[in-house]
Amino acid sequence: MSLFKAREWWAATTGSEEEFAPTAFCVADVDNQGGNKVATGSLSGLLRIYHPRQRGYLAEDLLLEQRLDAPIIQLAAGELLPGHSRLALAVLHPRKLAVYEVHAGKQNGAYHTLARAWESPLARNSFSMVLGRFGGRGSHESVAVQSIDGSVSVFEGEALSYTRLLANFLIPGPLLYSPRTNSLLTANSLLQVVSFKLSALALARADAQPQAAAGAAAGAAGGKAEKRIAPDWAIVVGEHVVDMALGRFTAGLGGGAHDVLVLGVQTLFALKEGSGQLIYQRRLDMQPSCMTVYPAGDGADPGTGGADNVLLCSATGAILVLRHSAILWAARAERPPIALAVSPFAGIKGLLVSLSAQGEACALYLGTDPPTNGVGGSHEKELDYDEMDAEHRTLLAQIRETTGGQRAEPADAITLRAQQPRSVDPPTERGLGDADGASNAQSVTVRVAVTHSGVGALSDVRLSVQCELPVYALRETIPLPAVMGGSGTPLTVPIVFRARSGGSGSGLCPTSMQAVVVASYVTADGQPRTARAEVQLPLPLVARAIPPVKSADFKVTLDTDQPPLPLAELFDDVLALPASLGEGGKGGGASGSALSLRLCSGHEVTALTSKNAGRYRLQSASFDALWLLAAELSARLRRRLPGVRVSFNEPLPLTEYFALIDAHFAARQQLVAVSSRLEQRARQFRVVQKRLLVRFKDRNPAPLFNLDALLSGTHGQIVALADDAHAARAALDAAARALACGTQLVNLLVVLRFDLDAENAAALNAHISARTADTSSEQGWEERTDAALAHALRTSLGKAGAPKESAASSSLALPPLAMPSDVSKLKKHITVVCDRLSKGGRFV
Known part of the structure; x- marks a missing residue:
């Protein structure tokens, strides 16, 4: 069918776009004077x-303009006044429902009042x-009235009859009343259309205990629990x-x-x-x-069996x-409607009254003027099926190429290559210190090569450096004016790293x-693009x-299948530090089969080797400090002895980890x-402030009754509790840092004890994560x-022989x-997971 224009019979601009946001629309005889x-x-x-x-907008067409004290969400007209058959205008605001009578003026119906x-x-x-004679x-x-959280409140006049909370309402849908079935229909977040009997809503017990989510919503609303x-x-x-x-x-x-049209x-x-x-x-x-x-049809009545027409409007x-x-x-309006109604005006039946997104109210009629550049019918061009098939194959090839796993890198990308440092900087290359006063601390300079594969120069390139305390970068953000292609x-670009051993970083492992x-x-x-490089x-x-150091409270033993290597050879980079940096001048270093290290946090760890078997014992007075030496030792053994098997054969230290x-x-x-x-003291402080403000604004002075002393005492408690909160956050x-170190140590020992491959080790670290920082108060x-x-215990690590649940159902x-x-x-x-791993279970 050809598409013609809907001709405009009347149009009024309801306000500028900055002032007017079209949200409400109603067509009815709201002043009871005859005519919509x-x-x-x-x-x-x-x-x-x-x-x-009449045709065209006149200033006299505006009967009433009044600004209410709240945003208008919806308008509806109905017989809402008890004992009267006159129409009244219902106005829905965000937090109230108001009903108004529109009174016509005495001068030809003009100058209406509200x-x-x-x-x-x-x-x-x-x-x-939605309005209706509920119950018939x-x-x-x-x-x-339907709220944003899915509750429905029914009002009989200005009295609230009841409020009921409906389920599965993440996003509320349209609301409809069916007089024949006395039901409310709406749509929920499960993409369902649901119908609720008003009799069931009215008879439901409002004091029944709902589900947890409903109880939380009722508590937040300040009302009783709703079923x-x-x-x-x-x-x-x-x-x-x-x-x-x-x-x-x-x-x-x-x-x-x-029918219910959806x-x-x-x-x-x-x-x-x-x-x-x-x-x-x-x-x-x-x-x-x-x-x-x-x-x-003309004067068709739905009650007599006549048919209805449906008008559908699109965003175009x-x-x-x-x-x-x-x-x-089919027709096309110049301004896409967001609300539509059919009503007669000035003796003309079947006018389409619409409200556009630009805030224009229009009365339209379906035009019959053909378009000047209409699209021809399908009979004007014969279909070429061979051409359509070739185009289909071409599109499929493009889709496979786009969604394939191998995607070509862009030609103008930046690539970062970081030099992996093996030792600290010599004393002559150290800077003058930083704000923490660590002028004598070790520093490591990492040189990052920035390469531009494109042509020309890229400007405003910014390097960001991220690392975990106590390690920090002297410059966390480095702007690069231009990178030549x-x-x-x-x-x-040189990046200097240091580790805090005092001040704000003291005691951080x-x-x-x-x-x-x-x-x-x-x-x-x-x-916008990014490039990334990791540095160990x-x-x-x-x-x-x-x-x-001989005394230790916690011990961990790692076994290998090859003869032990001297600790002085394994940790030659640490022992190579000058006496001014380490404590070699005071007898520090490896002593035979023992090596002791002091971390920047102050923790001391010791490594001992066996004389005959390839066994290494790690010990320390702090359990969480063992992880760094254990990780370094296992990594260095694999680098120095290719093919070596590092294992842990003792019981897992779960008691210390717990x-x-x-x-x-x-x-x-x-x-x-x-x-x-x-929070309680802050609430009390605000309440006392309000009471004092009321006393101070009162024309007749009244005694304070020690409110000033209560305000001062509450303020002192708030300051003390703020200090306690700061100390609790620091603790x-x-x-959290101790738990992160302990988690990494236990995960390493689990991997070594049960011989997990790289994929299962990554899955273990994902399930028992070392990211313990509490960035959210809820989780x-x-x-x-x-x-x-x-x-994991319901799926991959389920009991042997028992049916394992799918990831979705779990x-x-x-x-x-x-x-x-x-x-x-x-x-x-955690204990059950370790037991399942010991019996051969695997994450992957």
């Missing part, structure tokens, strides 16, 4: 009422409303619902029966009103924006007229010796040789308790790790993450 009027509302609270009387009949506050942020009785209509109501019927439509309406769409409907983002559905059965669907080749239904302005699934007419000499350098830049065509910093940066978990969890609980007390950070390390281990069975009351369950899961 057009009411519009905006987010700025501006209400306007128009009465088109009188508030009643209003009712809303406990939740509103989203939409009553002299006036009731209002059902989730099961729907009368539900059907999955599989897409987001844009609009819903009741109409006589399909053929063969009896008198008084209607407009999705791609499909039009027709459902049975009583059961929700799908009876019709039509795939749309446009993006719909709104829909309306009106009786077909296309308007389709459908009857019984057939397209009767071509095959010339790459740009070399190194959790990682890896640094990351990231280059961020913008290409010549404006595309040498052990001498954070460790110095000291005289052998002590670190207990300390970290206790630090979290302490911080939560202090934060809660601080939590220290416990801590304990609950994340416990959820990951529970998922993730659905896991409870929501919340801070536990204790860590006994986490300890049990």
Whole structure:
């Protein structure tokens, strides 16, 4: 069918785009003077009422313009005044529902006024409303208001009858009332259309205990707990619902029966009103924006069995007229409508009243002027199936090339190559120190080569350096004015790293010796890109040789299948430090088969070798400090002895590891308790301030009754609790760093004891992660790790012979993450995982 323009009969600009956000639209006889009027509302609270009387807009068409005290979300007209049959205007605001009477002036219906009949506050942020004679009785209509969180509140006049919370409402959908079934219909976040009987909503117990999510929502709203109501019927439509309406769409409907028309983002559905059965669907080749239904024919009455027409509007302005699934007419509006209605004006029937996104209210009629540059029909060109098949093969080849695993790198990319340092800088190359006063500390200079593979120069390239404390970079951000392209000499950027051994970094055990350098830049065509390089910093940066230390509380023994190497050969870079840096001048260094190191945190670790067997014992007074020496020793043995097998044959030190978990969890609980007390005192401080302000503003002076002393005392408590919170945060950070080191040590020992390959070792480190920093107050390390281990025990590490759950079903069975009351369950899961690994179970 050809597409003609919808001609404009009347149009009014309801406001500028900056002032007006078109959100509300209503066509009804709101002033009860005969003839429909057009009411519009905006987010700025501006209400306007128009009465088109002739072709073209006149100033007299604006009957009322008034700014309300809140944004307008929706407008509706109905018999909302008890004891009266007059129409009133219902205005839905975010936190209240107001009903107004529109009174006509005495001068030819002009100079209308607005009188508030009643209003009712809303406990939740509103989203939409619907009017109707609920239950089919009553002299006036009731209002059902839907909130953003899915609760439905029913108002009988200005009195709130009840509020019920509906399930699965992440994003609320349109709301519709069916008088024949006395039901409310809406769409939920499961892409379903659901129907709720109003009788079931009214009879549900409001004081029944709901599910956890419903109880939390009710507590946040400050009301009683609300019970989730099961729907009368539900059907999955599989897409987001844009609009819903009741109409006589399909053929063969009896008198008084209607279809539920559901407009999705791609499909039009027709459902049975009583059961929700799908009876019709039509795939749309446009993006719909709104829909309306009106009786077909002259004076057709739906109650007598007449058919209805359906108007569909798209985001591009296309308007389709459908009857019984057939397209009767198509037109295009110059301004795409976001709301549409059919109403007579000035004796002209069938005018389309629309509201555009630009804030223009228009009355349109379907034009019959053909387009000047219309698209020809399919008969004007014969289809070439061979050409279509060749084009299809070409498109498939392009899709496979684009989505393939091998993707070519861009020609103008930046590449970073970092030099891996083996030792610290000589004393002559050290700087003058930094803000921490570490002028005599070891430093390591990493030279990063920046290469540009394109042509020309890239400007504003920025290097960012990331590393874990106590290791830090003297310059964390390095701007590069220009990087030249071509095959010339790459740009070399030196980056100096140091380790804090005092001041703010005192007592911090190194959790990682890896640094990351990231280059961020913008290409010549404006595309932002990044390049990345990783650097493994040498052990001498954070460790110095000291005289052998014999006393130790924690010991770990690593076994190899080859004769032991001298420790002086394995750690020659540490022993090569001059006496001014290490403690070689005081007897430091390797003494036979023993080597002791002092980390920058102050912890001391010792390595001992066996005389005959390839056995290395590591010991220290701190359990978490052992991980760095154990990781370095195993890595250096594999470099010096290719093919060597490093193993751990002792029981896993889970008791010591669980002590670190207990300390970290206790630090979290302490911080939560202090934060809660601080929040209570802050609330008390605000309350006292408000009381004092009321006293000071009072014209008649009144005694303070020691409110000033209470304010001063509360302020002192807040300062003290803030200091306690700062100390609790510092204690939590220290416990988190100790737990990170202990986690890396235990993961290393698990890998060595059960001979895990690289893939399973990576999976172990992902499930029991060493990233223990608590960046969120809602999800801590304990609950994340416990959820990951529970998922592994249900899937890959399930019991032998037992059916293993899929990843999807296991993730659905896991409870929501919340801070536990204790860590006994986490300890049990860690023990079970180690037991499953010892029996041959693997993550991958």
